[in-house]
Amino acid sequence: MAGLGAMQTEPGRKKGSVVRRCIQDQNTNIQIYRQSSGLGEMWHANSEQTHTLLFLQSSSVEVPYRSHESVEMDEIMAAMVLTSLSCSPVIQSPTQRDPLPCGPVDMECGGGELSDSGSSGCWSWEHGSVSPVLSPSVTEADSSMGQLSDERVNMELDLEARDELETRRFKNWSRGAYKCLWPGCAKVLTSRVGMKRHIRVLHLGGPEHSHREEDFYYTEVSSQEEEPMPISIPSLSFINGPWGTCSSAPSQLTSRETPPSSTTLSQSAPSSVWQIHKEHLYQACVPIEPTVSPDSPSSCDWTSSGLQLRPQTSVPRIRSVSVGEQCLQRETDPTRSHSVCSSPSRGHCANRKGRGEAKKCRKVYGVERRNDWCTACRWKKACQRFPD
Template sequence: MDSRSVLDKPVVGTRLGAADFGYRPTRSVPRDNRLEKSAGGGLRAGATTNGTVLLKCVRDGQATKDNAPAEANGRRLHDGEKTGLGEHRDTGCTTSLKRSSPTHCPGTNGQTPGSFMHLDIRTQERQVEMAVSFRPAPGQNVPQMERQPLPSSHIPVPRNRKPSGHADKEVMAAAVLTSLSTSPLVICPSFAPTAAVPEPAIRAWKEALSASYSSSTSGNWSWDASDQSVPSTPSPPLSNDANKNFLLPSQRDDVSEDVAESTHFMFEDPIPRKRKNSMKVMFKCLWKNCEKVLSTSSGIQRHIRTVHLGRNSDSDYSDGEEDFYYSEIEVNMDSLTEGLSSLTPTSPTTAGPPPIFPPLLADVPDINMNGTCSHAPTLLSQSAPSTLCHIRTDHAYQGPAVTHVRTVSIGEKRQPASSTNGTGNKNQALIMPTPKSAAGNRKPRGEAKKCRKVYGMEKKEMWCTACRWKKACQRFTD
């Protein structure tokens, strides 16, 4: 359904919508960025601007038309996009990756974006317009996405289209959802192959990123999955879950590398890991009401071309439009299961802290003293910070009180006093292993004579205030 509507409109737009839709949350930003950059030249040209973009652009341009090697247009797209690494792209991709960031890897997958791009591109005119128009607009749309600063490199272009239209996007989204429902497991489009190429780079990424990401979502994975190797995780996006789900569907495979990248950012964490495991890439026709799933991109493209686009299968050129109409779906059993589970729990963080906590507490006192929570981060950093903070707070609170008391009592006594104080006591208790705590608090009576004894009742005026108040003598302290 969506697809059709999309089709009706300029392919590009549609695609974008779709792609965007899925991605937006995560990816959209990247795209926008990309677009902006690429925009300059028009999609294609623009694309070139960035490494990533270039890839896509190249792809689009070359692959689609020029390169469109014998193999198959579809292929080109896919290969290029999906593989990301793929021949043409490889170069581009690699570069981009290097430059920009790991995210790029996703780019590998980026296929999706790429695909979209292609389509868009195809309608060169439109695209150009798009690019131009988008730039500005994108910013708007992008914002959310953009929030995450993507390295320029990521920016890869394409997705921008988003701006094209909410309606389209919605449609796409719907389509995606549909597809998702159909194939829950399917995550993404990217293909296994991709992973291979980039892996080196990706790995580095992952390693770096790995630390950051926490869980995996099945959905995201799919996209990234193509890049599996890619470490999407870098970013910490929170809200991803929902988005993820949408994205997951398949659609966006097309989005291509760029998308993938963005996705990674967005979803980051989860995706990369899971995919690695066992991903099978399937190509699903996104055409409305068409659930066709093929194992090869060429096949799906052909299907789209012939069945939906009414073109000759062999056809001339695969503009890449086909790409828009199908998505790569990675089916990852593990990812699905795990991803979901992992996401929900986010256990890592949570889990981590608890153990740490105790130690922290021990430290806390010090911290409190300082007044800031600074150290907390270290241990608790992830999960517990809040806790620490609280603790500190308490301490701080107590601190004064305690000290106060102390002043009065001075040496001997008072620990008890502190104990008396409610909140303060707790912390102290934790912190200070005071012997006294238990008993009453009273400090042992000092040897020294106090005001009372010294001056006698007659000269009560001479007593220190504390004595007068029946408090611990401040004048004659032990």
């Protein structure tokens, strides 16, 4: 699914509502839709000129829920079709998104609240804690992790491997080369301008989209040994993609309290990043970039944002980053997004952790020896020395 742009709304869970899923390849103008409001669906293929439309349309019978399996199946099938139809999958451009990506009720997600104040964002990350609030789609994906997840993983690995091959192919590139990080592209150009143009024209859908966004999609290939690996390739999984995170239908199957799989989080997190989470992590982390558009209330926990980092672009930004940026990037990585997008300003509500068993500085040293406390404790922040 690398580079497979997809935007989707929740499967038909709402009575009588028409839910649409759209997986679109911008380059080849291929769109796969599934439209359903209930029972079974059909693939609907429609092609006109350069456009190929695949529709999944269902009869309009009211069925409250559809099994996760069927939903996943559709997505997988769609992905396969797309993959086979297009050798250079591209993520759709912002302007081509489905006009009704999220239901009005998504307000609840409070996208604007993505921004975390100061270092608090990082704090909440400590100890692998995860935000309790799940974005609907993520929840769905998690809950259906069963059998299909394996297939999905395989697909991802497959594409990852392919991407790696591509990457390796250019490893011998000399200094000053710029490699396109667009999923499935891996084009290498020697001029930055050329690369930008390449990205703008080929991937972003034309010059009109050139708001410096190109920077996100290429990296400089400086030397052989330190070729930056495209981070978060798995994030391109259209299933966990940002398009599905915060902007899903309101009526959820799963409760928002469902804890995200922490294992996923810890396993996928780059070790280097986690190493930062030592005593002064809160000083190392960069707060989430609050670029959430005010009119996209969905929130969640972007879920991290990223999720919703840029509602306009459903593409996880990949870009060569500095160490400092890794933190940010991690948060913007959709695959982990569900752990980030807590809505901080929503009172203390949900993401307040229960008190852990571990003794904290306060207990260990006592108030008298406050100077011995870790910095965090002194600041009344989550203890770094004795994490839960």
